Amino acid sequence: MNKKGSHIGIMISFTIFIVFLIFLYGILEPSIKTEKDTELILEDLKINLIKELSVEVNITTLKIIDYLGSASCIEIINPNFISSSNLVIKDKLNNELGYEKISALKINSDSNFFKIYEAELFGDRSVYLSSCLELTPINYTLGLTKANKYVSINKISELKQKYENDYGGLKNELNLYAGGEFGFNFILNNKTSIGVEEKDVSTSIYAEEISVQYVDESANILIGTLNIRTWG
Template sequence: MEKKLSQRKGSHVGIVLSFVIFITFIIFIYIIVQPTIKLDDRQNFLEHIEGEIIERVSTDLTSISVTIDKPGSQTCVELIDFFIITGISDRAIVKNDAGSILQASKNGNSLFVSKNSNDFFLKIHESEEFAGASGNAISPCQSLNEGGSGYNFGFVKTNKQIFETKIIKLINDYKNDYETLKGVLGVAPGDEFGFSFTYSDG
């Protein structure tokens, strides 16, 4: 979903990982007890479990790009009314154009960001999986209004992303409360399953 902010809607992103997911399911009851069951039925069941697992480890990530028209000499900017305009929560992180995470905090409805003097572009990521950015205002700070010679929005997009925190929770549920997890995922009594996640960089 991508749209311009004119519609007025819409971590450590280093924590948001791009995973190549390899999910292996071992369904003993189908293979051993019911060898004549149709392959299509087994495949449909596997696809269902795979979808359930991916849903449990994914959540919305909203990304917003901001350009600063006239950076001042201060090493901080205040984006006035940022949270009112975007409608996002303070569970956000801010990165510069080089991908470095910047110190950020929310005070009132403004977003305060510590930056280098040559940071003209900011990217804000918001998700329920991030810690809140609320805190004291950073000062001295260059106060900017939206539009004109202040700060301007580029794109706003929201999509599903896999989060490491959710994967860790799923693994813990699998280890500590396997039978309950089977019920939540819709695995029938007597059937067993397993899964694994592999980082895209190996």
């Protein structure tokens, strides 16, 4: 009799425990689901924001293999390794150099090593150069052209303007869900920041901090931090 009562007591206790777990899950499940949904929303927002802010920069190295003597300017005929005049050219000490790009490429330097950055964001910085030493392909070697994507300072400023002038349109561009809100801030390498004013909201805010490489107008590749916030 005692054994039977003991078994019944165990079954009742087990049933109460199961009911408690179901009750607990019923309370926690909405918040768990909300948190998972928010994580997915934040991840999508991060991907779309970085895509919106990124530009492609082609980087080519050029090395002179013949001694130039007193030449202070070189000319490369048919430079098919570049496709535009939107360039920043630097020497091995990272000094920015003057250049002229019409059909040939002229570089104002007596250096024997150059790094050539090409991207629309740089614009055409050509200056008039004369009396340059003409080089043929036997006088120099080219490294592989690398096409890298970086966050652009210009794009960050443009995003801030869009946020302030057409927030609804920007949310559509970023595929942010209906009713969702977001904010952002980008901290540059020098600790200054570009971003939007933080809003005082009563709901939970979900945020993520991402370290990214960015490029400035002088083709400096630096490390910055993108802070993203979403709520609603």
